[in-house]
Amino acid sequence: MATIRSLAAMTAEEVAAARASNPDAFGDSRRSLLVYGAWVITGIYLLWAFWYFDFAKLLEPSENAQRLLVALFRWEDMGSWQYANIYRGIAETLAMAFLGTFLASLVALIVGFLAARNIVRFGLWRHTVRRILDVFRGVDQLVWALVFVRAVGLGPLAGVLAIFISDIGTLSKLYSEAIENIDRKQVEGIKSTGAGPVRTIRFGILPQVFPVFLSQSLYFLESNTRSATILGIVGAGGIGMIIIERFRATLYDQVLFVVINVLILVAIIDWVSKFIRMKFIGEQRD
Amino acid sequence: MAITTDSTLTETGHRPDPVGVYEQHRKELKRARLGQNILFFLLFFGLLVFSVVTSQFYPERLASAFPRIFEYFQTILPALEWDLLFEGRDENGRAVAGSLTYWYTDLPKYIELIWETILMAITGTLLGTAGALVLCFPGSRNLVRSSVVYFFARRFMEICRGVPEILIALVFVFAIGVGPLAGILAVAIHTAGALAKLFAEVNENVSQRPIDGIRGVGGNWFEQMRYGVLPQVLPNFVSYGLLRFEINVRASSIIGFVGAGGIGQELNRVISFYSDDRVLAVLILVVLTVTAIDLISERMRLYFIGKENI
Numbered sequence: 307m308a309t310i311r312s313l314a315a316m317t318a319e320e321v322a323a324a325r326a327s328n329p330d331a332f333g334d335s336r337r338s339l340l341v342y343g344a345w346v347i348t349g350i351y352l353l354w355a356f357w358y359f360d361f362a363k364l365l366e367p368s369e370n371a372q373r374l375l376v377a378l379f380r381w382e383d384m385g386s387w388q389y390a391n392i393y394r395g396i397a398e399t400l401a402m403a404f405l406g407t408f409l410a411s412l413v414a415l416i417v418g419f420l421a422a423r424n425i426v427r428f429g430l431w432r433h434t435v436r437r438i439l440d441v442f443r444g445v446d447q448l449v450w451a452l453v454f455v456r457a458v459g460l461g462p463l464a465g466v467l468a469i470f471i472s473d474i475g476t477l478s479k480l481y482s483e484a485i486e487n488i489d490r491k492q493v494e495g496i497k498s499t500g501a502g503p504v505r506t507i508r509f510g511i512l513p514q515v516f517p518v519f520l521s522q523s524l525y526f527l528e529s530n531t532r533s534a535t536i537l538g539i540v541g542a543g544g545i546g547m548i549i550i551e552r553f554r555a556t557l558y559d560q561v562l563f564v565v566i567n568v569l570i571l572v573a574i575i576d577w578v579s580k581f582i583r584m585k586f587i588g589e590q591r592d
Numbered sequence: 593m594a595i596t597t598d599s600t601l602t603e604t605g606h607r608p609d610p611v612g613v614y615e616q617h618r619k620e621l622k623r624a625r626l627g628q629n630i631l632f633f634l635l636f637f638g639l640l641v642f643s644v645v646t647s648q649f650y651p652e653r654l655a656s657a658f659p660r661i662f663e664y665f666q667t668i669l670p671a672l673e674w675d676l677l678f679e680g681r682d683e684n685g686r687a688v689a690g691s692l693t694y695w696y697t698d699l700p701k702y703i704e705l706i707w708e709t710i711l712m713a714i715t716g717t718l719l720g721t722a723g724a725l726v727l728c729f730p731g732s733r734n735l736v737r738s739s740v741v742y743f744f745a746r747r748f749m750e751i752c753r754g755v756p757e758i759l760i761a762l763v764f765v766f767a768i769g770v771g772p773l774a775g776i777l778a779v780a781i782h783t784a785g786a787l788a789k790l791f792a793e794v795n796e797n798v799s800q801r802p803i804d805g806i807r808g809v810g811g812n813w814f815e816q817m818r819y820g821v822l823p824q825v826l827p828n829f830v831s832y833g834l835l836r837f838e839i840n841v842r843a844s845s846i847i848g849f850v851g852a853g854g855i856g857q858e859l860n861r862v863i864s865f866y867s868d869d870r871v872l873a874v875l876i877l878v879v880l881t882v883t884a885i886d887l888i889s890e891r892m893r894l895y896f897i898g899k900e901n902i
Contacts, residue, residue, distance in 0.1 A: 348718065355715040359773050371767035401646035404639055444879040448758075448846045452863045453871075457664035458657035462647035466663075536756045540849060540860075542648065553762060569754045 332580060387560055396567060399544035402462050402537070402574075403530035406469025411523045413474050418519075419480025419507065425485060442475030447533055451542035452563060462543030469530050469537075484518040485511060520586070524579040531575050535568050543565035624674050670695045670869035695869055700872060702858065708772055709854035712847075713840040716776045720783025720840075721833045727784060728791035729817050735803075737797060749792075757843050761852035772853025779840050779847065784902025790832050791825070798824045827896055834893045840887045845878050855881075 315322075316342045325332050355363075419425050421435045450471050454464035488511055496510035538546020543569060643649070673690035681687050687694035730736050731745035745859075757778045764774035803820035811819065848856025857879055862870045 352718060355711065359715065359776060363768055363773060368767055371606075374763065374767055397642075398646050399623065401643035401651075405643040405647055405649055408643075410638065416806070440883075444847050445875060446842055448849060449859065449863075449875065452849075452860065453664070454661070456863060456867065457603075457661045459883055463649060463653060463657060466647050466649055467657075493641070532756060535711070536758045539758060549759070550762075553766075565755060565759065572754070 324325040333493040369483045372490070374558060377556070378562045379559075381563070382560040389562070392545075392560075392564055395538075395545040395548040395564075396571060397411075398462050399534045399538075399546075399568070400571065402469060402544050403467040403527060403534045405531050406466045406534075407473060407523055407527045409466075410470050410473030410477050411519070412525075413470075414481050415475035415519070417474065418485060421478055421482040422485035424488075425507075425511075434585060436479075439475045439478050442471055443479065444475075445472070447472040448537065448540060452540045455541045460541045461544075465542035465544055467533060468542055469534065473526055473530065477522065480522050481515070481519055484515045484522075488514045517586075521583055524583060528572065528575050528579055531572055643681075666865070667867045668871040670871060670872060673689065698870070702855065702877050705855040705858050706877060708847055709844045709848075709856075710881070710885070712772050712776050712844040712854050713778065713837060715845065716779030717781035717783055717833065717837045717840050719776070720836070721787055721829075723780065723784030724787035724791050725829070727788035728795055729821070730797035731788055731792040734798075734800070734820065735817065744780050745788075746792075749785045749788045753789065754785070755782075757782045758847055758850055761847045762850045765851045768851075770851040775844060775847040775852030775854055778852060779843055779845045782843070783836055783840060787836055788830060791829055794825045794828045794832075797819060830896045831893050834889045834896070838886050842882055845882065 363558065417435065417439070421432055423432065426432050426435075447468050449462055451468035454467045458464050458467065492514060493506060493510035496506050501509065534544050534546075535549070536546050536549070538544040539550050541547065545564060549561055549564055552558075552564070671690060671697065672692070676688050676690040677692055679688040679691035679693065682694060687697055727745055727749055730741045731749055733742060736742050736745075760781055761774050761778035768774055794853050798821055802824065803816050806816045806820040844854045844856070846856045846859070848854040848858070850861045851857065855874065859874050859878065862874050
């Protein structure tokens with residue numbers, strides 16, 4: 307192997323010797339069989355799925371689809387669009403997301419400590435708290451919204467409660483993980499000065515985890531603004547109610563206008579929370 | 593440096609009082625930040641008041657709503673009886689009230705719909721991942737020379753992932769009719785946008801050398817991507833794909849709310865029309881399915897990353 311030669315000039319023995327000395331460079335036939343097998347199975351599955359779910363329907367020209375496409379992009383009678391209603395809906399969406407995230411953060415601040423391994427040593431209690439949180443998180447926000455609409459009626463209150471409950475589950479979990487990852491030294495330092503449990507948490511733990519908490523809550527504010535737009539589809543307040551109402555009334559141009567507005571709102575919140583994170587928490591990248 | 597001077601000063605006694613100096617410094621810092629803090633507190637408080645007023649989150653409404661929430665949860669609890677719990681059907685084929693069979697009378701229908709939900713998630717994830725794989729290379733800053741291509745690839749991704757799945761599903765249900773196909777397409781489009789962004793971020797962190805190597809032996813752009821970039825990023829792609837699959841199972845389970853197939857359709861029907869144990873029956877099944885798939889997918893994810901990292 308001292309000189310590099312053309313592959314065609316190599317004898318069969320030389321190739322075999324090279325294969326024996328560098329087995330990794332030649333690829334494993336069993337492994338490649340596995341890879342090809344996976345591709346074939348995926349291909350067969352997709353073909354079957356195309357048949358099972360009737361993808362051929364997509365090729366048929368649909369009158370509805372044509373009408374929809376035209377109506378989405380031809381904006382008519384823009385003077386009569388009831389902008390006040392639309393922007394009230396958007397404000398309601400933002401309010402729901404903000405209030406839901408804020409209240410959930412407050413509760414998660416306490417529950418997070420109760421579910422952290424290094425704070426609560428009693429295992430049974432911690433596991434109970436965690437399983438309850440799993441249920442809050444396991445049920446989708448939209449399902450919570452539907453349930454709360456049944457329980458407290460149509461309107462933004464159901465939306466706030468839905469965001470609140472599902473975020474308690476997620477935020478508490480994230481908070482408790484942050485608490486479990488703290489540096490013990492600061493806590494021991496505070497304890498050695500004779501501080502009680504409350505002061506240990508306040509001065510030993512909270513300063514370490516607060517930036518993480520804030521940053522996560524900001525992420526959730528953004529993601530909740532997104533999800534609050536669709537909560538209205540089941541009647542839980544916000545812009546979703548306007549979207550579904552206009553959609554049913556076949557005012558597709560207004561639907562597109564509202565969706566564009568929501569995207570802009572989400573982009574603004576994204577930008578503001580990035581700014582807050584960079585300025586106050588000192589995060590360089592998100 | 594500062595610490596050494598401080599300690600020498602204290603030792604020699606030139607420094608009056610370290611605690612005093614600390615407090616002084618702290619006071620100065622606090623004063624400097626006071627204005628900013630007040631401003632942010634006011635903004636925050638203003639936003640809070642605005643939110644409370646807009647969503648009418650008033651104490652009296654809450655107080656009247658609270659008992660109703662508990663009442664509702666009581667109505668969806670099943671009336672199970674211990675001694676009849678495992679009672680089967682009687683000779684007429686009717687289930688005994690109070691037994692599990694009675695609670696889950698519609699179980700075959702639920703199972704079928706959950707199976708459909710999982711298939712929707714798999715198909716949507718596969719199609720979406722394929723779309724993301726195509727989109728992510730033109731959407732990576734370091735892999736394309738034309739900034740026009742980059743710009744349009746990025747904007748396209750943003751549109752795909754910016755619009756919520758359920759809205760896309762709503763549009764598709766209208767365009768091609770009620771059924772799981774609308775749900776699959778909605779999931780696929782959203783997945784393509786979301787994954788393409790993550791894939792592009794992975795692509796932007798690859799080593800340039802294998803790409804240069806492929807270019808050096810005369811590989812065109814596609815060959816550079818296939819043999820230079822893809823082997824570096826594939827384990828990450830698989831892991832992100834599986835993570836997305838978990839998210840898509842959740843999404844497919846609710847996308848039926850607008851008529852786009854899966855268990856969501858049944859869930860919506862049951863919650864909207866009945867206020868009895870059927871609601872809880874479907875909810876439990878959905879949560880169990882989602883949790884089980886999360887666990888399986890997590891195992892697979894660890895397997896893929898673990899294997900490739902060794």
